[in-house]
Amino acid sequence: MENKYIVALLRAAINNTTPNNPPDNIDWKKIYTISAANSIAGTICPAIMRLPKECQPDKDTINLFSRSEMIAVCIDSMQEYELTSVMNSFEENHIIYTPLKGWFMKKLYPFPYMRTMCDVDILVNKSDLPIISNILKEHDFQYESHTNNHDGYIKSDKISVEMHWNLFPEDVPYHDYFSDIMSKLIDADDKAYMKKLSKEDYYLHLIAHLAKHFDRSGTGIRSLVDIWLYNKKYRDTLDMNYLNLGLTELGLSEFESTIYKAATQLFSGDIWDDTTLAITNYVMSSGTYGTKDTYIVSALNKKGGNKLSYLINRIFPDRTFMEMHFPILAKCPVLLPACWLARLFKCVFFRSTNVRNELSTLKNATSDGTLDENTKIKKMCGLN
Structure with a gap:
């Protein structure tokens, strides 16, 4: 019931309409918990405020939604300011760049803050990364992470940006299709060096x-x-x-x-x-x-429900995965066995709680029906 009413609130929010009144026994605390976990508590706040007073949640719950909305507005403003400044520096340094996903998507919402972003993704030429790194440092961003398709930077623990040279990591089946996406970019309307996808x-x-x-x-x-x-x-x-x-x-x-x-x-x-x-x-x-439990069950699903095969893959991941955690493997692949041991040592002695939780999820996946449900939803959508 709560899921369905959250959708009704979302529909009203993005269409600037008034939602139907909620069922009498609706659990507003549950609605807040679910919507916050989905990063839409601030998005649906305007729709809630359009309800008749007698149909709105209690004052404390209203304050939770209002606070989420205010936080979303603040984060959107900070992201807009900081990233516009960075992009202006890209223009000054003749760096070709393409903001992705949420940066443009938020403009389709009634108000940009309604579409929150954990980070801002920007597609760039890999050859420009040294200059880009210096530009970001000049804007007080700190290098945070590296994968085989992007570098991550963060500022003041609030603003994150990912510089992508590929849209997908190498282990994602869609990587090859988008591997030449830079050649398909078209000019953006208002900037000399900003590009966009068709x-x-x-x-x-x-x-x-x-x-x-x-x-x-x-x-x-x-x-x-x-x-x-x-x-x-x-x-x-x-x-x-x-x-x-x-x-x-x-x-x-x-x-x-x-x-x-x-x-x-x-x-x-x-x-x-x-x-x-x-x-x-x-x-x-x-x-x-997403959730860690869903990730575990989905990975088990891909192994046909074979838990031994899943565990072997987790203990001995392929080199592509390992390079993200041990960059030295890109130059010295012969060190892969040593890196496996180092990773295993770290997991056993420093992440034992995570290991126990994963094993518990794995153990229960078949008995509690989650594996069957995972298989069913993937089949419904053509992903199995």
Whole structure:
């Protein structure tokens, strides 16, 4: 019941309408907990405030929603200020750059703060990374992390930015399709060195990014809002031949069709079919960026439910995974066995609680039905 009413509040918020009054026995504390976990507590606050006073939650709960909205407004303002300043420096240094995902998506919401971002993703040429690093340091960003497709920087523990040279890591099945995306960029309207993806490539990236998270640790309801708002704005102007060819090559035709249908039913229709209901429950329980338990069960699912195979893969990950944690392997792959031992030592002696939790999730995955549910939802969406 709470999940369905959260969707009603979301629909009202993004359409600037007044939601239907809640059921008499609605649990507002539960609505706040679920919406906060999905990073939409601030998003739905305006819709809640449009309800008749007698239908609104108690004062303490109202304050929780209002506080989430204020925090979202502040974070959006800080991100906008800091990243605009960084991008101006990119312009001055003739750095080609392409802001991704949320940076443009938030402009499709009634107010930008409604679409929160944990970090800002920017696509750049890998050869420009040394200059970019210096620019970010000049703006008081500190280097934080490295993967095989991006470097992460953070400022004051509040503003995070990821500099991507590839849209996906090498172990993601969509990596190869987007590996030459830099050659497909088009000019942005208002900047000399800012580029952007075509409407079709942006949508393909949006779908592939959603599929990656949906298939691994899960993703929140906000992802479906993104899909619906993007289609509402651009669907009639997209080159469907190009789009369908891309979806076919990515192996995501069925996934896109299912997700688009679900998003449409959620935010512009009144009747949900069983697939939409299952997807809604899955994303609501996943939180904005998924959960560790979902990641474990999804990984077990990919091993056909074989727990021994899962454990072997966890103890001895492939080199691509290990290089993210032991960069020296890129130059000295012969050290892989030693790095496996170092990682195992660290897990056993410094992350024993995490190990116990993972083993517990693994043990219960088959007996409590979560593996079967994971398999079912992936099959519904064409990901199995």
